[in-house]
Every structure is written in structure tokens, then in C-alpha cells.
Amino acid sequence: MLGRWAGRSGRVGAGAAQAGSAPPPPPAHPPDRAAPAAGCARPPRPAPPPAARPRRGRAACSSSSSRSSSSSCSSPAAAPRGSLPGCGKVGGGGRTRAAPPAPEAFASPRRLLTLWVNMADNLSDTLKKLKITAVDRTEDSLEGCLDCLLQALAQNNMETSEKIQGSGILQLFASLLIPQSACTAKVANIIAEVAKNEFMRIPCVDAGLISPLVQLLNSKDQEVLLQTGRALGNICYDSHEGRSAVDQAGGAQIVIDHLRSLCSITDPANEKLLTVFCGMLMNYSNENDSLQAQLINMGVIPTLVKLLGIHCQNAALTEMCLVAFGNLAELESSKEQFASTNIAEELVKLFKKQIEHDKREMIFEVLAPLAENDAIKLQLVEAGLVECLLEIVQQKVDSDKEDDIAELKTASDLMVLLLLGDESMQKLFEGGKGNVFQRVLSWIPSNNHQLQLAGALAIANFARNDGNCIHMVDNGIVEKLMDLLDRHVEEGNVTVQHAALSALRNLAIPVVNKAKMLSAGVTEAVLKFLKSEMPPVQFKLLGTLRMLIDAQAEAAEQLGKNVKLVERLVEWCEAKDHAGVMGESNRLLSALIRHSKSKDVIKTIVQSGGIKHLVTMATSEHVIMQNEALVALALIAALELGTAEKDLESAKLVQILHKLLADERSAPEIKYNSMVLICALMGSESLHKEVQDLAFLDVISKLRSHENKSVAQQASLTEQRLTVES
DSSP states (O other), X not given: OTTOOOOOOOOOBOOGGGGGSOOOXXXXXXXXBOOOGGGTTSOOOOOOOOTTSOOTTOOOOOSOOSSSSTTOOOOOOOOOOSOSSSOOOXXXXXXXXXXXXXXXXXXXXXXXXXXXXXXXXXXHHHHHHHHHHHHHTOHHHHHHHHHHHHHHHHHOHHHHHHHHHHHTTHHHHHHHOOTTOTTHHHHHHHHHHHTTSHHHHHHHHHXXXXXXXXHHTTOSOHHHHHHHHHHHHHHHTTOHHHHHHHHXXXXXXXXXXXXXXXXXXXXXXXXXXHHHHHHHHHHHTTTOHHHHHHHHHTTHHHHHHHHHHHSTTOHHHHHHXXXXXXXXXXXXXXXXXXXXXXXXXXXXXXXXXXXSHHHHHHHHHHHHHHTTSHHHHHHHHHTTXXXXXXXXXXXXXXXXXXXXXXXXXXXXXXXXXXXXXXXXHHHHHGGGTOHHHHHHHTTTTOSOHHHHHHXXXXXXXXXXXXXXXXXXXXXXXXXXXXXHHHTTTTTOOHHHHHHHHHHHHHHTOSHHHHHHHHHTTHHHHHHTTTTOOOHHHHXXXXXXXXXXXXXXXXXXXXXXXXXXXXXXXXXXXXXXXXXXXXXXXXXXXXXXXXXXXXXXXXXXHHHTTOHHHHHHHTTOSSHHHHHHHHHHHHHHHHHHHHHHHHHHHHTTHHHHHHHHHHOTTSOHHHHHHHHHHXXXXXXXXXXXXXXXXXXXXXXXXXXXXXXXXXXXXXXXXXXXXXXXXX
């Protein structure tokens, strides 16, 4: 009658982090999903460079279309041609590239200083003149002043921006941003240029420039749209105030509508405009979950995916789309929208074309968060991503270059991530005969630690159903894993140890595999890591042993009489800093008794001080752990009560059983096995007295009417026993 309820639970994850976190409701035999320890499935984002050079993932909209600096949004708006001094009108508007330097540019330092002083004087005169012409609205004079400002900004952006801020001219720009004016595009261009500087973004917001800029997004003039998009994009860059102001003015929706209407047009001018708008959205959506959620609700994801498909030959536009995807993909709510598009096909198609490390890294940064979604995992597998990843591994495995090593790690980690999905995993397994499975298998004997790690994690993920496990054990995978562990016993790689143990733990779940793995020497191989001080390794070691001895009486008895093992278990039962290790230690301690039913095992555990931990385990928040503890304690009481009597008494077992029976929240199986244990304790005089003193009869008599028939029947039997004994 002992252990009537065994209880099963759902699948749990299997990362290294589990060892240090509160244990999940512990299942009986769930296969773990094995992920790279310490978050190695996702490539780390680079540390942000100085503010003058924007980070990957956010870009200040530059006037240059080259990729010499990561700050470029590839928009075409550059400072106008013309010599620096003076305020004369310049042809070509604000979209032409800066002309080659005049001969004066190669003059002596003294001559350059003189030129800059003259320019500074002219700039001051221009700012004064601009205040007057802005009020008079004299078109020619106004345009000449604006050209002069653009020239000054092209020569020395920061100092010119400081002078503009100090002059108070920003507030006047708001009145100049009107659709009917021929100067509107140049005003927006100036705002875009000054907003490249971090210290100018909040002043632009405070000057009231956002609302008129957003209104200009409704313009039909392409040059106005271009410069307005640049201005808003740069103001949003790394600026919470800028993003909030654009949000309040409704700018994002207008930009998304433009992208939808323009995305099918492939002429160069239109692509430049699309690039600027994508850059604006990229900066707008960065590091702000609420704004990202708004963009998702506005339908930005399908629009950007369509853009990527149509304009995949445009490097600048593609880069903007990728960074925007990277920003949005981190949000869980985006995954469903991404899954409803052909993003997987487009990304894999783009990935296959890339030969530069930086470009592939950008795509990786999008793939990693997207691949956390099971539907997208399958789409990526079907689109051929795995073949790309395997090719990268083959190309980079022997390289000692830092970039190649990083790319090898990213590719192999992403491979493991794709295997976390049930459908994608099974598709790649192909009955154990698939090319992908065979290639991954070859990583395990490799001399490359990253490939050893990825190979072991992949096997752990393939081993998530009985059919796969049985096939792999029958085909010698256990021996490969044990060989791998042997290579990492002394000062070995902890992540590889953790991964290999994860794989063995999952392979040991099917009943038919247990005896095969025991006879192959898995127990001995695992016990070599008993001295490990690393919680992730301890956690998987314990889980592997517990799976191996399930319903294996001989193995359970052999391990249960191993004094070193039992003493280590008792030590780990007190590892309060590592709840996962503590929980697994308790469970293995209980399992040794339950599966062996051996007096020698019980004596070893009593002598090692394990009884108190089993009693504490009976109070666990997880019903399955409570039940396992009660069954083990009942066996102790039935087989070796005299040996364990003092320890049971000092652990206050009787008081704990009284609380469990009196607590209405206790599960039926807990009440049932508590009453079985009470009856078994009656053979001890001291424990019997404790039962009588706590008036158990009152509590148990109420359970005779329990809705669960088994509990009600056991209550009647227990009541009779207590009445007779009293």
C-alpha cells in the first residue's frame, strides 16, 4: 500500500541556471531540454562605443550613404556644396555630397585657425541675421542663412551645434517648418545634423520641434520627407524624451503607413527614403518595450519583412530592417507576428549571401531571439538554416581567429537552440539516420570544446522521447558520452561536463535503457564527478543517478551502500544556496530507499545523518517530493525503526505528520501516506507516546468522511489501529 500515488508532472528545462534557482515541481521522468549554460545560445551584443559613434542596434541618421561608420542610416542628406565662409545661396539643396576640400584645406595650421575664426565670426553674423529673416520671411535671405548653417555644420558639427543652441535659434525653427515654404527641407536638414549630438536632442524636444516635424511626414515632397525622417530619427536616437515626444505626436503610425505605400517601389530615390524611415523606426523602437509593443500593434513587422524581401539588394535598407527586427524580436508578443510572415525564409536567403562576419553577426542577432519560438524554429529548419550553420562550423572549426571562434560558437549554439523545439528536433533526427544528426554526433569526439559542448547538448535534446533514446543507446551513443566525460574529469570543462550529464540523464529515462546503461558502466563514470564543486554539474549528476536506479533494485542498493556517495548527498541536502542541488539530493536519498528496500541502505543513510533531511522533505512545497519522502520514511519505519527511532524523534516527524493530516490543503496522497506512516511508527514506544499526546484520533476521525475513498478507508483502518494501541 506504500506510495500509492506516484504523480507525474510536465517537462522542465535543463539549463545550468536551474541548479541555483528554486526547483520546479519535480516530475517523475521528464526529459530535460538542454540549453547552453549561462546564456550562450545567444551571441552577446557588443559593448556600446563612445557616444560620438552610435552603437549597433541604434543609428544616428547620417548624411553619408557609405558604411564607413556604424552611425550611418545611409540617408542621402549631406551638407551642401560651397566654400565655408559666407552665407550665399548654394545650388543643389541639402542633399548633395560635400565637395572635395578647397586648396585652403591643405594650408598651414595657422591658416586653418584663421579660416575657422573667420567662419565663426560669419556664423555669429548668420545666426543674428537668421533671427531677423525668420520673422520677415524673406525667402532668399533665409535660404542663404540656412545654407551657411549647413556648411558650418559640415565643417564642425559639434561647435556649430553649440552655437546654435546658445543663440536660441532652435525655437524659431518650429515656425519655419511649414509645408508651403521652399526652405522647409533645409530647416529639417539642419535639425537632423544638430541632433547627431546627444546634447542637442532634448533641446530639440524642448524647442517644440517634434510636432511640426511629425506634421511634415504628411508632405508629398520627397526631399521634405527625407530630411524630416532624418531629423526625427536622430532626435529619437538614445533619447527617451525624443521617443516619447514622437510617440505622443503619432509619428510612428505615419511612418509605417509610408513604408506600406512605398515598399514595392524600387527606384533609388524611394529606397533612400525607405532607408531613412526604417532608421527612424529602428531608433524609435530601441530599448523601450511599450513603444515596441505599439509598433507591433500597428503592424510594423509584416511591413518590414515585405521590405526586406523586395529590397534585399539594398545593403543600407537591409541593415536598417535587421536592426529593427533585433529590437522587436526581444519582445515576446512579437513572436506570433513574426511566425505569421515569411521572415525565416527571407533571413536564411539573406544569410546565404553574406560572406562578411559583421553582416552574418547582424543576422545572428535577429535569429537568436526569433528561434526561441517553436513555430519559427521549424520554419528556420525548413528554410535550410541548419545546413548554413553546419557549413560555418566546418569552415571555422580549425581557425584560431577571434572572429571565427566567435562565429563557430554562435552557429553551434543556434543549432542547439533549434533543437529545443519538439517538431524541429524530430525533423532533424530523421530516425537517427539524418545527415544533421550524424554531423552533430561527430562533434562529440572533437578536440574543440565548443563542439563537444554543442554536440552533447544536441544529443540531450534529441533524447526527449523514448524512441530516440532507445535508438541512440542501441547505436553506441552512451560510450561516446562516457569517453567525453573521461576527457573532462580532471580540471575539465564544466559546461561540457554539464552537457554530457544532461544527455545521459535523458537517455536513462526509458525503462529498457536503464539496465543497458548500468551494464555499460555509466554509474561509475558519473560518480567520478562526485567531488565536483560546481552546482550545475552536481545537479545533473544527481538527476542522472536518480534516473538510472528507478525500479533498479540492485543498482539502488549498490549505490545506497556507497558511504562516500551518501555522505555527499547529506552534505548537498543542506546546500540552501543551490535549491536545485538540494532538491535533487533529497530526491536521490529517498529513491535509494524506495527502489532498494534494503536494510543496509537505510542503516547507511541513518549513520550518515540523512533522516532529518527526509523528514524535512516531507514538508516540501512540491507534492511529489512530499510523497517520495513519506514513502521512504514508511519503509524506514517498517524495516529499521529501531535504528532510526532517535533521528525520527529529534526531527519531530510526528508533529509534522499531525500538521499534514490537519491541513485541508494537503493532497489526498499526502494524507493517505501520512496515515500509513503513523501506523508504522506505533512499533516505537517513544514515537507511539508522541502520537497519543497529540490526539491524532480527533484529526483522523474527520478523514473518514473524506471525498477520496482511499483516504477515507485508510482513515478507518488507522483509527482502529490507534484505538487498539491506546
